[in-house]
Amino acid sequence: MPIHDWTRVEAGIFHHFHHGWIEEIQRALNAGLLPDDYYALAEQHAGGFGPDVLTLKGPSGDPQASPPRHTAQGTGTGLLAAPPRVRITAETDLEFYRRKQSTVTVRHVSDDSVVAMVEVVSPGNKSGRRALQAFLDKAGQVLESRIHLLVLDLHPPGSLDPEGLHGALWEHLTGEEFHAPRDKRLTLASYQSAESLRAYVEPVAVGDTLPSMPLYLEPRAYVEVPLDPTYQAAFLGVPRRWRRVLEGDTV
Numbered sequence: 001m002p003i004h005d006w007t008r009v010e011a012g013i014f015h016h017f018h019h020g021w022i023e024e025i026q027r028a029l030n031a032g033l034l035p036d037d038y039y040a041l042a043e044q045h046a047g048g049f050g051p052d053v054l055t056l057k058g059p060s061g062d063p064q065a066s067p068p069r070h071t072a073q074g075t076g077t078g079l080l081a082a083p084p085r086v087r088i089t090a091e092t093d094l095e096f097y098r099r100k101q102s103t104v105t106v107r108h109v110s111d112d113s114v115v116a117m118v119e120v121v122s123p124g125n126k127s128g129r130r131a132l133q134a135f136l137d138k139a140g141q142v143l144e145s146r147i148h149l150l151v152l153d154l155h156p157p158g159s160l161d162p163e164g165l166h167g168a169l170w171e172h173l174t175g176e177e178f179h180a181p182r183d184k185r186l187t188l189a190s191y192q193s194a195e196s197l198r199a200y201v202e203p204v205a206v207g208d209t210l211p212s213m214p215l216y217l218e219p220r221a222y223v224e225v226p227l228d229p230t231y232q233a234a235f236l237g238v239p240r241r242w243r244r245v246l247e248g249d250t251v
Contacts, residue, residue: 001232003186004246005206006154011123013242018120020234022052025118028230029055029215033223038115053118055217084190084214084222088201092174114147115217118225121153121165132160136172143173148216149191150225156185166201173197184208188227194219
């Protein structure tokens with residue numbers, strides 16, 4: 001299914017879709033994409049950051065947990081080790097960002113460890129300087145705590161984020177600029193936070209089919225999140241009146 005132009009509808013309609021999409025993503029993760037000792041929860045909160053999906057790892061002593069499984073070929077169940085297939089990769093020394101921070105507090109939602117988060121960007125994240133700065137600060141705290149992050153931004157850049165939220169976040173974290181392709185103004189970005197900070201970026205546009213994106217669970221291992229099928233399933237929950245608006249001419 002092609003990515004729709006969400007500027008055609010008011011923010012509340014995307015908010016409705018947003019809830020459906022995060023439910024579909026966490027359902028897909030829990031239905032077999034995650035190894036047995038990991039699980040996903042929707043709409044939890046950690047350290048003041050409001051991620052849409054949290055991925056957690058059970059205690060190492062959990063008798064029900066099985067060891068992680070890896071496959072370099074990118075097939076089968078378990079964690080993948082092959083490099084993600086994305087258009088843009090960038091890396092920076094995580095110490096650069098760590099030196100800029102004074103205190104970082106991330107509260108876990110349970111006794112289990114938060115290892116990754118998924119954030120579906122909403123129009124509210126770009127509604128003003130304060131909202132954008134809050135997003136950047138909280139995302140930075142998450143990555144500083146070595147929690148991996150997947151950000152899905154299906155809204156076009158505005159005056160506050162002329163290169164999209166990834167561009168704003170990358171400059172906030174590293175001081176380096178990111179320039180999105182002129183014909184691909186929406187951005188999917190996966191952040192691997194370990195000894196260094198690495199970003200895997202896939203620029204997309206209205207009308208494109210969403211690719212799968214990596215969600216890192218360990219420093220060198222990830223699962224691929226099936227964005228297109230989960231997007232399709234969530235879109236069916238949008239009222240028909242608004243689906244008709246969104247399915248109009250997207251050129």
